[in-house]
Amino acid sequence: MIEPNYSIEEEREFLHPGHLACQGCGATIAIRYVLKALGEKTVVVIPACCWSIIAGLFPSSCLGVPLIHTAFETSAVAATGARAALDMQGKEDVHVLAWAGDGGTFDIGFQALSGAAERNENILYCCYDNEAYMNTGIQRSSATPVGAWTTTTPKGGLEDRPKKNIVRIMAAHGIPYAATANVAFPDDLYRKAKKAASIRGMKFIHILSPCPTGWRIPSSESVEVARLATLTNLFPLYEVENGTDLTVNYIPPKKVTVENYLRPQGRFHLMSEEEKEGIQRQVDAAWEALLREAKKR
Amino acid sequence: MKKVLMGNFAASHGVRLSRAQVISAYPITPQTHVVEELSAMVARGELxxxxxxxxSEHSALACCIAASVMGARAFTATSSHGLLLMHELLHWASGGRLPIVMVAVNRAIAPGWNIWNEQTDTLSQRDTGWIQLYCASNQEILDTVIQAFRLAETVKIPxxxxxxxxxxxxxxxxxxxxxxKTVDAFLPPLKNPEVLKVGEARAFGSVTSPDFHMEFRMKLHDTYERVPEEFEKIEQAYAATVGRTYGAIEPYRCEDAELVMxxxxxxxxxxxxxxxxxxxxxxxxxxxxxxMFRPFPTKPLQEALKNAKKILVLDRNLSPGTGGIFAHELRSALxxxxxPVWGFVAGIGGRDITPELIESMFFDAIGADAPVSTTIFKGVRL
Known part of the structure; x- marks a missing residue:
């Protein structure tokens, strides 16, 4: 288990009441911990995504730090531009956080993200992944998992392609730090944001962020369902340093089948038993492979 | 100091003398030299x-936008397809009132691939809210780049x-x-340039409801009304420090002219x-x-054309179905x-426009009371 050696509660809050998120929104929990870790000297860049709404309507903002809204496909490069300006002003101690959804990261923003990673820009890029275009009303993205219902993967045409493995893709750029995180494991998320803040160069954190509306779960179950994603090894917590050094950050104490994760979510209700068994086999194989890779070090 | 420079390098020197702080660009013919030279200037420590x-060009402008929000003097350069790829961000820059300066080298648009001269690329960005200044010599390029930073920073329009x-x-x-030293006297560093400041909880570009959005755009439009006057002041200041001036328009032998092109x-x-x-x-x-094309210099044009009996416009650009874009704008202004206004379209895709061809346009107008059609293509092989 993860042993917290600091108290998150002592840190200042940068997410203020009055935000416009839905009840049980994982993306809101996620930014709360990341900003606690980064602190006041932070500039946030947000492309089109749920968070461009959550942050608040002009002239309000629920974040306690400056925020640049930018075009959908530009978060990584807008963060690069803000970084460049700050560096020219000698403000190298200011963190620049790009905060984007899965659509803005896996799909439309991927080119700019790959460019920033290849150049090893000194920014922290966090993708809060709710596994579909939730802000426009639940359309599939390349982060949508196999078997999921969305409005563009409806009954009869459920998502049949595996989720893009974004962390391994980012790690393959050879960036100093790439990690997964989950809002149900806030100590791990906070530690990773702190660690990223201490590293110079490109940092990428992929945060599983449940969306009760799109996942078809009660808002009160948001964190519990997210926790099951990691307890079932479907969304393992790990980090990759310098492109190759892989560490698994959490090993579940006992085996929990993926059925336990899929069953509570309405988006998976159209899957057949065979398909669920197929997912279990894939998860088991991927977990074994991950542990083998981690052991090699 | 006099040097023999290609137009692209004249632009690079203008940017260097303007002390741009963040430059972000992607190669495209025929612009590439501008940023090649700038990267060399940075590497040599001259800038x-x-x-x-x-x-990508899309990223180039997105980078400049965020840099400008955080208070840096930002520059990019592009051409043709690169400019078209930037289209979305052009609106972000002007809507955000960010004083970014861009060099755009006029090049034709595919298909088929064509790297030669045509103005359709920039003119099709007419409604993006950017001030557009067209240059006619390499000296004018260098001078205009320097003036452009001061103009952009004065009116907060790219x-x-x-x-x-x-x-x-x-x-x-x-x-x-x-x-x-001369340029520094003309173009001081940005004062309180940041839209956002570290430590201040403010946002750039938040969701804007119908309660506010219209006023933002109206203010941008209203500021445009001031641009000709500010441009003139800046030209005068430039003339006083550097010693050259161009004008929003330059009439030549128009006082008693009956035909004006x-x-x-x-x-x-x-x-x-x-x-x-x-x-x-x-x-x-x-x-x-x-x-100056944006804002359109309606009043000076009306004044310069007041004695003309016949007006000719030569467009190296085409809005299919409408014709030459400058002609269209001029008809609207008049x-x-x-x-009568003769709208000639020539030189599309880099075809030569020879003095003989230009002269034939004048003779077309001399020999008729009115143009045969709204748009007349010249130098066409059919």
């Missing part, structure tokens, strides 16, 4: 700037400095490069020559070089005016 080698592919971009001309860009040179030739033949010809 203290961050040069960011982004993976500025596009535009010139013709190859005819200027790759052609060497003698250029006077002002010294840094309106052009933009490097066509200003050959049309001047043609006018001189026609004058020798006793034909009262004149020409107007249009530097609304209610009964004088």
């Amino acid at each position: 203290n700037a961050k040069f960011i080698k982004v993976e 500025v596009m400095v535009i010139y013709d592919a190859f005819i200027l971009s790759h052609t060497y001309e003698p250029v006077d490069i002002p010294d840094q 309106v052009v933009a860009g490097s066509l200003a040179g050959p049309t001047k020559m043609v006018v001189d030739g026609l004058r020798q033949k006793g034909i009262k010809a004149g020409r107007i070089k249009l530097k 609304k209610g005016d009964a004088r």
Whole structure:
């Protein structure tokens, strides 16, 4: 288990009441911990995504730090531009956080993200992944998992392609730090944001962020369902340093089948038993492979 | 100091002297030299700037936008397809009131691939809210880049400095490069430039409801009303420090001219020559070089054209179904005016516009009371 050696509660809050998120929104929990870790000297860049709404309507903002809204496909490069300006002003101690959804990261923003990673820009890029275009009303993205219902993967045409493995893709750029995180494991998320803040160069954190509306779960179950994603090894917590050094950050104490994760979510209700068994086999194989890779070090 | 420079390098020197702090660009012919030279200037330590080698033009402008929000003087350069790829961000820059300066080298648009000169790329960005200044010489390119930063920072509207592919971009001309002290006196560092400040909980570009959005755009439009006046002041200040001036328009032999041709860009040179030739033949010809396209210099144009009986526009661009874009704009500016306007379209895709071809346009207008059609293609092989 993860042993917290600091108290998150002592840190200042940068997410203020009055935000416009839905009840049980994982993306809101996620930014709360990341900003606690980064602190006041932070500039946030947000492309089109749920968070461009959550942050608040002009002239309000629920974040306690400056925020640049930018075009959908530009978060990584807008963060690069803000970084460049700050560096020219000698403000190298200011963190620049790009905060984007899965659509803005896996799909439309991927080119700019790959460019920033290849150049090893000194920014922290966090993708809060709710596994579909939730802000426009639940359309599939390349982060949508196999078997999921969305409005563009409806009954009869459920998502049949595996989720893009974004962390391994980012790690393959050879960036100093790439990690997964989950809002149900806030100590791990906070530690990773702190660690990223201490590293110079490109940092990428992929945060599983449940969306009760799109996942078809009660808002009160948001964190519990997210926790099951990691307890079932479907969304393992790990980090990759310098492109190759892989560490698994959490090993579940006992085996929990993926059925336990899929069953509570309405988006998976159209899957057949065979398909669920197929997912279990894939998860088991991927977990074994991950542990083998981690052991090699 | 005088140097023989290609148009693209004249632009690079303008950017260096303007002390741009963040430069972000992607290569595209015929612009590439501008940023190649700037990256060399940064590498040699002649310019203290961050040069960011982004993976697309779309990213180039997105990078400049965020840098400008955080208070840096930002520059990019592009052409043709690169400019079209930037289209979305052009609106972000002007809507955000960010004083970014861009060089756009006029090049044709595919299909088929064509790297040669045509103005359709910049003119199709007409409604993006950027000030557009067209140049006719390498000296004018250098001077206009420096003026553009001051203009952009004065009115908080981004500025596009535009010139013709190859005819200027790759052609060497003698250029006077002002010294840094002179330019510093004309263009001081940005004062309180940040839209956002570290430690202040404010946002740029938040969701704006119908309760606010309209006023933001109206204010941008209202500021445009001030641009001609501010541009003139800036030109005067530039003339006082550096010693050169161009004007939003440059009329040539228009006072008593009966036929006046309106052009933009490097066509200003050959049309001047043609006018001189026609004058020798006793034909009262004149020409107007249009530097400023956005905002459109309606009043100075009306004034310069007041004695003309026939008006000609030479467009190296095409809005299919409408015709030449400058002609269309001029007709709109002269609304209610009964004088005939000949709208000539020539030189599309980089085809040569020879003095003979220009002269034939004047003779078309001399030999008729009105144009045969709204748009007349010249130099077409059919």
